[in-house]
Amino acid sequence: xxxxxxxxxxxxxxxxxxxxxxxxxxxxxxxxxxxxxxxxxxxxxxxxxxxxxxxxxxxxxxxxxxxxxxxxxxxxxxxxxxxxxxxxxxxxxxxxxxxxxxxxxxxxxxxxxxxxxxxxxxxxxxxxxxxxxxxxxxxxxxxxxxxxxxxxxxxxxxxxxxxxxxxxxxxxxxxxxxxxxxxxxxxxxxxxxxxxxxxxxxxxxxxxxxxxxxxxxxxxxxxxxxxxxxxxxxxxxxxxxxxxxxxxxxxxxxxxxxxxxxxxxxxxxxxxxxxxxxxxxxxxxxxxxxxxxxxxxxxxxxxxxxxxxxxxxxxxxxxxxxxxxxxxxxxxxxxxxxxxxxxxxxxxxxxxxxxxxxxxxxxxxxxxxxxxxxxxxxxxxxxxxxxxxxxxxxxxxxxxxxxxxxxxxxxxxxxxxxxxxxxxxxxxxxxxxxxxxxxxxxxxxxxxxxxxxxxxxxxxxxxxxxxxxxxxxxxxxxxxxxxxxxxxxxxxxxxxxxxxxxxxxxxxxxxxxxxxxxxxxxxxxxxxxxxxxxxxxxxxxxxxxxxxxxxxxxxxxxxxxxxxxxxxxxxx
Numbered sequence: 001x002x003x004x005x006x007x008x009x010x011x012x013x014x015x016x017x018x019x020x021x022x023x024x025x026x027x028x029x030x031x032x033x034x035x036x037x038x039x040x041x042x043x044x045x046x047x048x049x050x051x052x053x054x055x056x057x058x059x060x061x062x063x064x065x066x067x068x069x070x071x072x073x074x075x076x077x078x079x080x081x082x083x084x085x086x087x088x089x090x091x092x093x094x095x096x097x098x099x100x101x102x103x104x105x106x107x108x109x110x111x112x113x114x115x116x117x118x119x120x121x122x123x124x125x126x127x128x129x130x131x132x133x134x135x136x137x138x139x140x141x142x143x144x145x146x147x148x149x150x151x152x153x154x155x156x157x158x159x160x161x162x163x164x165x166x167x168x169x170x171x172x173x174x175x176x177x178x179x180x181x182x183x184x185x186x187x188x189x190x191x192x193x194x195x196x197x198x199x200x201x202x203x204x205x206x207x208x209x210x211x212x213x214x215x216x217x218x219x220x221x222x223x224x225x226x227x228x229x230x231x232x233x234x235x236x237x238x239x240x241x242x243x244x245x246x247x248x249x250x251x252x253x254x255x256x257x258x259x260x261x262x263x264x265x266x267x268x269x270x271x272x273x274x275x276x277x278x279x280x281x282x283x284x285x286x287x288x289x290x291x292x293x294x295x296x297x298x299x300x301x302x303x304x305x306x307x308x309x310x311x312x313x314x315x316x317x318x319x320x321x322x323x324x325x326x327x328x329x330x331x332x333x334x335x336x337x338x339x340x341x342x343x344x345x346x347x348x349x350x351x352x353x354x355x356x357x358x359x360x361x362x363x364x365x366x367x368x369x370x371x372x373x374x375x376x377x378x379x380x381x382x383x384x385x386x387x388x389x390x391x392x393x394x395x396x397x398x399x400x401x402x403x404x405x406x407x408x409x410x411x412x413x414x415x416x417x418x419x420x421x422x423x424x425x426x427x428x429x430x431x432x433x434x435x436x437x438x439x440x441x442x443x444x445x446x447x448x449x450x451x452x453x454x455x456x457x458x459x460x461x462x463x464x465x466x467x468x469x470x471x472x473x474x475x476x477x478x479x480x481x482x483x484x485x486x487x488x489x490x491x492x493x494x495x496x497x498x499x500x501x502x503x504x505x506x507x508x509x510x511x512x513x514x515x516x517x518x519x520x521x522x523x524x525x526x527x528x529x530x531x532x533x534x535x536x537x538x539x540x541x542x543x544x545x546x547x548x549x550x551x552x553x554x555x556x557x558x559x560x561x562x563x564x565x566x567x568x569x570x571x572x
Contacts, residue, residue, distance in 0.1 A: 062087035071166035072249035088155035094177025101172030104138035109163030120144020129468030132489035185248035198238035211248035286546035296551035301344035307565030323373025360396035378412035392422030454497035454546030458510025479520035493541035502553035514563035
């Protein structure tokens with residue numbers, strides 16, 4: 001977010017010409033076949049990459065075994081394409097002639113392909129243009145009358161980022177070449193909720209004999225992978241209903257999900273408030289207050305519309321010490337003293353609002369890329385919280401972020417500030433296209449202490465949605481299809497907000513009428529008001545919306561907050 005208007009536009013890449021050349025067969029996603037007979041086995045070896053790349057061959061040394069992210073077990077494949085190589089990893093498996101096999105794999109990344117060649121009949125492949133979290137690809141093939149081996153493969157696409165794969169299955173009759181004989185585990189039963197607080201719930205279920213791990217789902221989104229038959233789910237919002245399911249996993253794949261158990265968290269504690277002891281509501285409106293004069297209405301905090309639940313003071317300043325931040329009240333905003341400003345923060349606290357300090361903006365130069373700078377950030381941020389009464393921080397670093405050290409910094413700050421820390425983020429759209437991006441990784445790393453991510457859905461150009469289609473900014477489809485990436489990528493609905501400019505003067509591009517924002521909120525939370533894109537499920541726990549800025553909103557007569565605020569506060 002910019003002192004002039006906002007931030008730099010995002011950059012995207014689209015492979016229209018490349019994808020147009022892909023064969024129709026490759027583009028077809030085959031429906032799941034009927035379940036295999038009980039005698040069938042997984043004829044792939046080292047299907048879960050638990051033994052590194054044993055039995056697998058990767059072109060141009062593109063593949064490696066990694067311990068994170070994994071779908072199940074302790075290993076997974078990571079392969080990195082280049083401009084000249086797709087990063088293909090393959091294995092030749094023994095099969096029976098005249099037999100049908102189901103080929104599947106769990107994948108993560110953009111443009112991930114799964115296929116089989118040398119089948120003796122019709123070779124097959126399937127692909128996904130975007131999998132921000134683990135997604136299962138599946139197809140079937142039939143072997144020829146003389147076929148005794150088939151090559152199965154995974155690959156990405158030229159010049160694209162690394163992809164991940166795990167739990168490959170070539171499920172059918174034993175071809176006599178050695179197998180991973182365990183079938184897909186049974187569906188877990190007995191899922192029950194135990195101790196429930198305002199921010200966590202204990203879950204337990206009956207163990208499945210052939211399972212090596214379990215996936216925990218909250219409102220349809222995977223939030224944890226565990227090896228035992230229990231888990232504590234944290235980072236929940238107080239007084240909010242959630243639906244949980246679990247599935248069982250092993251090298252052959254993942255079971256269907258269990259019967260859901262519905263839980264409502266306790267009413268007290270968690271999720272907000274820092275210095276003032278306030279609590280962020282389940283559905284919140286966030287606005288940035290400008291500590292400078294750039295032609296928008298000059299405000300004091302006391303003048304900010306009461307519709308805003310979280311007010312982000314823009315911005316903190318860097319010091320000569322790496323990672324350290326400070327705050328300098330700009331005389332242009334008209335405060336007689338720091339004490340007057342602090343009194344306004346206290347008044348907002350008394351009205352039940354949270355006031356946080358935003359770090360970054362388009363021109364922000366704060367860098368956290370070492371242990372020393374992470375410590376300096378946490379220490380200085382906490383000192384400012386104590387001095388001014390800020391309830392937390394907002395991370396709006398538009399010129400790069402190191403997930404390793406920013407995670408350390410935020411956890412150190414949380415340890416100092418306690419459970420009422422308000423932690424928000426305002427990444428650009430390009431920063432939240434994939435869970436492998438540094439911003440997205442940071443958000444997932446701190447999701448147990450994260451309040452909300454308000455992605456800036458403007459100054460972006462066209463971007464990919466969670467369905468792999470390209471959407472142009474400034475539409476309800478753009479807002480909903482891009483928010484869907486985060487909802488499917490591991491963030492809780494209560495940690496997802498829609499960020500838009502308050503007026504046409506607040507950003508270089510991407511302004512939408514407040515009514516479009518309301519339609520997007522309804523689409524995600526209720527399944528109504530959608531455009532051509534409609535999410536597969538609704539997210540009634542969606543946190544809300546954000547705008548740049550309260551000053552530009554005031555310039556336009558507070559039209560944005562007076563329109564979007566009531567909608568946010570009426571979400572289910």
